[in-house]
Amino acid sequence: MIFRRTAAQSSPLDGVDVVLADLDGVVYAGPGALPHAVDSLNRAQAEGRRLGYITNNASRTDASVAEHLNSLGLQVVADDVTTSPQAAMRLMKDLVPAGSTLLVIGGEGLIVEVEKAGFVVTRSADDSPAAVVQGFAPEVGWKHLAEAAYALATPVEEGGIPWVATNTDWTIPQARGIAPGNGTLVSAVHTAVGRLATIAGKPERPIFDEAVTRTGATSPLFIGDRLDTDIQGARTAGMPSLLVLTGIDRPKQVLAAPPAQRPDYIVEDLRQLFEPYPATIVKGERTRVGDAVVEIDGVDLRIVSAGDRQIDLLRAGAAAIWNSGRAIFGFRVPEQLYADPFRVR
Incomplete structure (x- = not known):
């Protein structure tokens, strides 16, 4: 038996006309921009995609949010911002x-x-x-x-x-x-x-519908850092989603994510928006992403090959657990699978 390919190796941005992004944990942390966020979003915009921003924070106006984002080096007008x-x-x-x-x-x-x-x-x-x-x-x-x-x-x-x-x-x-x-x-x-x-706000649908109306999106991608609001909300709205590990949720939460909170993509930072996203390949009880391979052996989730990128090991582990139909507490999971070198310090 050969490994079964379950996803094409295209980048997360292929076919996307509007990138919709959460703010805190995706674009900035506190008043300052997160590493690589501004350059990556500006690149997406320069390549012809519209950018939109979605925030649950009700204390600021769309104009004040746009002013903050512009101060970080983005090009934003108030109409690009959708608030709760x-x-x-x-x-x-x-x-x-x-x-x-x-x-x-x-x-x-x-x-x-x-x-x-x-x-x-x-x-x-x-x-x-x-x-x-x-x-x-x-x-x-x-x-x-x-x-x-x-x-x-x-x-x-x-x-x-x-x-x-x-x-x-x-x-x-x-x-x-x-x-x-x-x-x-x-x-x-x-x-x-x-x-x-x-x-009205995430994870419910109205804020996503409002963002689509404001941006005119037909093939959007939503970027978030929280599974229970960002990713669940995008899934509720029928929108592809990408989890970036620069904010709240960590590898442990990714592995344990229930079906309603599972993203289409997992990335270390926004530079990986432009990289070919490695296919998930399944052969029997083994799951491969890049050079990382994990195997389900009864109650044990074993690392067959850690590969050379921790992000691919996390992707492989998540895919294996998610595709098993079992919750994470049904497995013994090695600590290496949820190692967290991604946290922005």
């Missing part, structure tokens, strides 16, 4: 009449989009808002969350008003470390009212 508040307004237009009053729990990035969409902003449940929209901002506190709870006290089945959250990320990277994200604030309101919000 824009996705929230995409949903809201189908939930309440035009010009309705919305109780806004969030900052400038959310307020600007609410007003651009033609809605009226209020900060008080006493103004009888038609809906609540909630997004992250550092200044959001107990008083704001309480107003949301007061407005949402009536259950939906009894005529309660809609509640849209821009996103439910549990954490948000900050210069000093990882801090609680909008998911924790949404959860606080949920605990008070016993209701669930409708989510």
Whole structure:
């Protein structure tokens, strides 16, 4: 038996007309650009592809995000940026009449989009808002969350008003470390009212649909660093996805990824967008990527050949586990498979 080829050796960008990228962990970490990110994205643009950026961060406007990206050396206008508040307004237009009053729990990035969409902003449940929209901002506190709870006290089945959250990320990277994200604030309101919000941002589909509308993409590729928001969201939207190992999720998480969170491509950094992506070749219980070969032997996932590139060993290990139909806890996995020389320090 010969090895069975399951993927062609083309680059991840072949056939792509629009590259859509997450920001933190893909383009930058904190205020500064990640190694090779800006040069690689500029190259993709110079080769004729449009670039678009998707962010769950509701605290900044599309214009301020574009300004930040331009300061890093990219060429970006506000229309290239899709934010979770824009996705929230995409949903809201189908939930309440035009010009309705919305109780806004969030900052400038959310307020600007609410007003651009033609809605009226209020900060008080006493103004009888038609809906609540909630997004992250550092200044959001107990008083704001309480107003949301007061407005949402009536259950939906009894005529309660809609509640849209821009996103439910549990954490948000900050210069000093990882801090609680909008998911924790949404959860606080949920605990008070016993209701669930409708989510606009990743991993839900509205933000991806909004990005496609804004960029005119027909064959997009989405780049992210988180499996549970970026990759799952792209898969939900029916969009090919690429995980770059410059951000949150590490090799251990890649190997353990459930079906809904498995990317089409795994790369060390964005330079590999332009490299031929090695085929996954299967022969019986063996899986080969490049010179790396792994083998399933009962409960053991064995390294037959580590090859000369750790990224190919990770790709081979992930493919073997994913194709087995078994979860990672059904295997003994050698530490070498999830070694992590990729982390940006």
